[in-house]
Amino acid sequence: MGQYQAGYATALSSAASYGASRGGAPVVSFENVSKHYGNLHAVDGLTLDLRHGETVALLGPNGAGKSTSLDMLLALRKPTSGRIEMFGSDPYHAVKSGRVGAMLQSGGLMPEVTVRELVTLITKLHPKPEPVETTLTRAGIAQFADQRVDRLSGGQTQRVRFALAICGQSELIVLDEPTTAMDVETRRLFWSSMKEEVAEGRTLLFATHYLEEADQAADRILVINRGRLLADGTPAEIKQRAGAKRLSFKLDRVDEQFLLSLPGLVNLEVRHDLVQIQSSDSDATLYAVLNAGYRPREIEVGSLGLEQAFIAITAEDDATNGNAHAGETN
Amino acid sequence: MGGTLALTKAEISRLRRNKRYMIFTVALPVMFYLIFGKSKTTGYGVSFAAFYMVGMASFGAFSGAFNNNTIRISQERKDGWIRQLRLTPLPANAYVVAKVLTSMVTTVPSILIVFLLGRFYAHVQMPIWKWVVCAVAIWIGTLIFAALAVALGYKLNPDSVQPVTIVVFFFFSIFGGLWFPLSGALQKFAEFTPTYQIVKISTDVIGQGSVALVNVIGVVAWFAIFAVLATFAVRSTAETV
Numbered sequence: 001m002g003q004y005q006a007g008y009a010t011a012l013s014s015a016a017s018y019g020a021s022r023g024g025a026p027v028v029s030f031e032n033v034s035k036h037y038g039n040l041h042a043v044d045g046l047t048l049d050l051r052h053g054e055t056v057a058l059l060g061p062n063g064a065g066k067s068t069s070l071d072m073l074l075a076l077r078k079p080t081s082g083r084i085e086m087f088g089s090d091p092y093h094a095v096k097s098g099r100v101g102a103m104l105q106s107g108g109l110m111p112e113v114t115v116r117e118l119v120t121l122i123t124k125l126h127p128k129p130e131p132v133e134t135t136l137t138r139a140g141i142a143q144f145a146d147q148r149v150d151r152l153s154g155g156q157t158q159r160v161r162f163a164l165a166i167c168g169q170s171e172l173i174v175l176d177e178p179t180t181a182m183d184v185e186t187r188r189l190f191w192s193s194m195k196e197e198v199a200e201g202r203t204l205l206f207a208t209h210y211l212e213e214a215d216q217a218a219d220r221i222l223v224i225n226r227g228r229l230l231a232d233g234t235p236a237e238i239k240q241r242a243g244a245k246r247l248s249f250k251l252d253r254v255d256e257q258f259l260l261s262l263p264g265l266v267n268l269e270v271r272h273d274l275v276q277i278q279s280s281d282s283d284a285t286l287y288a289v290l291n292a293g294y295r296p297r298e299i300e301v302g303s304l305g306l307e308q309a310f311i312a313i314t315a316e317d318d319a320t321n322g323n324a325h326a327g328e329t330n
Numbered sequence: 331m332g333g334t335l336a337l338t339k340a341e342i343s344r345l346r347r348n349k350r351y352m353i354f355t356v357a358l359p360v361m362f363y364l365i366f367g368k369s370k371t372t373g374y375g376v377s378f379a380a381f382y383m384v385g386m387a388s389f390g391a392f393s394g395a396f397n398n399n400t401i402r403i404s405q406e407r408k409d410g411w412i413r414q415l416r417l418t419p420l421p422a423n424a425y426v427v428a429k430v431l432t433s434m435v436t437t438v439p440s441i442l443i444v445f446l447l448g449r450f451y452a453h454v455q456m457p458i459w460k461w462v463v464c465a466v467a468i469w470i471g472t473l474i475f476a477a478l479a480v481a482l483g484y485k486l487n488p489d490s491v492q493p494v495t496i497v498v499f500f501f502f503s504i505f506g507g508l509w510f511p512l513s514g515a516l517q518k519f520a521e522f523t524p525t526y527q528i529v530k531i532s533t534d535v536i537g538q539g540s541v542a543l544v545n546v547i548g549v550v551a552w553f554a555i556f557a558v559l560a561t562f563a564v565r566s567t568a569e570t571v
Contacts, residue, residue, distance in 0.1 A: 074417055077569050098419040107417065108410030112344040121340045125333045125418045164414065 025088065027052050027172055027203045028073065033082030034227070035068050042068040044227035045082070050172075050205060055198050057214035057221045058207040061314060065227035066207040067105065070176050073205075074102050086172070098126045101170035103161045105177050111150035115141055118149055119163050126168030138193050139163035140186075154181035162190065166197060173197060175206040179213065191217055215306040225314045226321065239309040245282040246303065249289075249296035251275055262288050334424040334431075337415075341432040351398055355440045359390035363444055367452040373511030374533040380456075383448030384532040385508040388468050388525065390440030392503070395433035396475035397495055403429065403483025404491040407567070426480055426564060433476040434469070441465050456536055464532040471528040471549065477556035484563035524552040 026049035035043040043065040050056055058066050071077040072084055075091035086094035094100055110118055119136060123129040136142040141159050144152065149160065158181050165173055178194075179187045194217065198204055208214055214221050215235045223231040223238065231241050250273045259268055264281030275296070279285040282301050289296060345351050363386045366378075373381030406412055415425050445465060448454040478498075486494060503509065505516070506525025520526040527548040531541050 076413065076416060092422075095417060096419050096421065100417070102417040104410070104413065104417070106410045107414040108406065108408075108412075109414065110340070110344070110406070110411050111409075112347060113340060117340065117343075121336055122418055124336045125420055127419065161414075164418075168419075 024052055026050060026085075027054075027087065028205070029085045030069075030073075031083040031085075033069075033072065033079045033084055035065075035072060035077065036080045041227050043072070043079070046224070046227065046229055048222060048229060048232065050203060052171075052203055053198075053201055054220055055204045055218050056206070057218035058205065058224065059211065059214050059221055059310060060207075060224040062209075064224045066224060067176055068227075069224070070102075070104065070174055070205075070207060074100065074104075074174060098128075098168050099170055100172045100174060101165040101168050102174040103165035103176065103178055105180065107161055107164075109149045109157065109160060109164075112148065114146050114148055115152070115160055115163075116145040118160065119145075119167055122164045123167045126170070128169060130167055130169050132167070135163050135167040138166060138196065140189050140193065155183060155186050158182055159186070159190070170202070172203045172205065175204070177207055177209065179208070179210065187213075211305075211307045211310055221306075223310060223313050225317045228317075230313050230317050235306055236303065238313070239303045239306055241309060241313060245279055245301060247277040247279050247282045247285055247299075247301050249275055249299045251294060251296045258292065333418075333420045334427050337420065337424055337428040338431045338435075341428055342435055345398070345432065345436050351394065351436075354397065355390045355394035355437065356443060358393075359386040359440060359444050360447065362386055362389075363447050364451070367447065374530065375537040376533050377454065379448060379452035380454045380536050381511055381529075381533055383444055383452065383454055384464060384468070384529050384536075387441045387444040387465075388471060388528060389503055389508045390444060391437035391468055391472045392475045392508075392525070393499060394437045394440055395472040396479045396499055399429055399433060399476060399479035400483045400486070400491050400495045401488070403480060404486055404488045407484065408488050423564075426560070429480065430473065430476045433472055433479075437469065437472045441468050460535050460539070463535045467528055467531045467535075471524065474524050474549065474553045474556055477553060477560045480560035481556060481563045484560070484567050522548070524549060527552075 028048075028050040030046045030048045033043060033046045034041065046065075046069060058069065060066050068077065072079050073086065073091055075095050084091050087097070087099050089097075095102075110121075113121075116132065116136065119141075120132050123132050123135065129135075130138075133142070136145050139159050139162050141156070141163055144156060149157075152160065158178070162175075162178060165175065179190055182190060191213070194204065206217075219234060221231070221233065221235055221238050222229060231238050233241065252273055254270055254273065254275065256268075256270060259265075259270070259275065259277070262277070262279070263284045264279040265277060265285060266280055267278035269276040277285060286299070286301070363382060367382055367386075369378045369382070371378045412425055416422065442465075445461065449461075482491060482494060482498070502523055502525045505512075505520055506523035507517075507520050507529055508525055512520045512526070517526075521530075527545040531545050531549070534541050534545075
């Protein structure tokens with residue numbers, strides 16, 4: 001379990017420093033929250049804070065506990081143990097105060113009314129809402145506002161749900177897999193209107209399968225698997241958390257023995273004069289090359305993709321904890 | 331409360347567009363009354379025209395509060411609309427309260443139209459206060475069926491709720507004597523049904539100008555039972571809604 005624990009500690013410390021840099025009371029805090037269904041631990045000791053103005057992606061494979069966590073945050077389910085606070089009160093009262101706008105995968109719409117009627121209804125329920133027409137424009141649903149809700153396509157329905165999440169001008173917006181059923185263009189529009197919301201000082205928490213989205217839209221990523229938090233940090237930190245950066249350069253007289261002895265080296269590939277290295281410390285690796293007197297050309301240093309990082313993190317967790325107690329004897 | 335009323339208003343405007351709802355709650359009872367309303371027999375000591383007016387008004391009103399609500403609640407639970415509402419500032423009970431209030435409003439036309447037919451088509455004559463008491467008795471009866479609808483709608487999934495609704499409603503309307511006056515053993519049995527009790531309260535008022543306490547107690551007891559069942563159904567499904 002050694003490696004896993006080391007990684008977990010890094011994740012926690014980076015989360016702590018991240019939170020501290022923003023200051024102020026957390027918008028949301030989970031304190032050792034668990035949700036058990038018999039033997040199934042859907043969420044298992046989740047502890048985290050969200051700060052004002054953050055855009056946070058909740059990333060994890062199917063069944064990782066993302067939806068259950070959001071359900072508990074939104075007072076739809078009660079934790080088996082632990083404590084959730086939102087805006088300094090319990091989730092139910094925070095939701096009822098209108099400070100949260102949410103869009104869930106499992107959320108449905110009232111049939112037999114028009115889009116405008118539905119948005120108007122939900123708008124009226126909020127204490128200081130956005131004007132209905134503004135919401136319709138922002139969500140990109142103005143052009144079919146007079147159509148009946150039950151006659152929309154999947155992507156249109158999704159945008160109406162989004163409208164319901166933003167119509168209250170809530171301080172926190174929670175979205176569960178918001179872009180499912182959207183085509184590429186709609187998805188792009190969606191994120192651009194989401195950025196407007198964030199620019200106005202809202203806090204955004206979204207669960208997603210699309211790593212690319214988490215990478216582009218979020219300034220913080222929470223990786224969860226088996227109901228536990230595995231990593232917490234900026235996209236760059238998460239990528240680093242998987243242990244490696246990409247380093248490549250061209251070198252005429254390649255000495256493989258020397259290259260294999262470089263500090264931080266994880267993986268080495270040499271093709272003719274092209275050297276490709278995966279390193280846990282790309283700076284140290286490069287300095288060692290330079291210090292040995294080599295003058296490589298076309299030096300490139302880059303990150304591993306988030307996808308590789310994500311797979312590495314969850315695969316590591318599955319390997320350590322997948323078999324009963326395998327991790328503890330490791 | 332403002333939010334709950336806004337939701338109620340939306341529910342009412344939805345129903346007004348629903349043809350099926352209008353057919354079952356207004357067109358059907360009106361049609362039956364036009365066919366049988368002028369029959370020359372009697373029922374429970376009053377003219378058949380008066381009995382059948384009470385029966386058909388109850389049929390329309392109860393079917394509006396029951397059939398329609400069980401199916402909608404079950405479907406809206408499955409679709410996630412109830413979940414969506416729970417994410418808004420609406421109080422937790424708003425959905426159920428709005429459904430019941432909607433039933434109380436939308437069943438008024440069913441009662442009024444059949445009563446107007448009774449007065450002007452079948453020439454039922456009685457003092458104003460009797461008209462009012464009968465209409466109110468039926469109107470309050472819709473509460474019983476709205477409560478039962480909440481209990482079944484929350485507990486049953488959309489596939490099973492339809493047949494169960496039909497069976498339950500036909501049981502109460504036929505064996506409670508909404509379609510024809512009951513006698514003998516059947517009447518003894520019917521005395522325990524809320525439908526019979528409400529019809530009997532009305533016909534007693536029309537015929538004797540008084541009400542049997544046992545029927546009033548019956549109506550209150552049924553409402554209490556169904557309201558408790560509804561509360562349990564809503565609470566027990568809170569995490570799966």
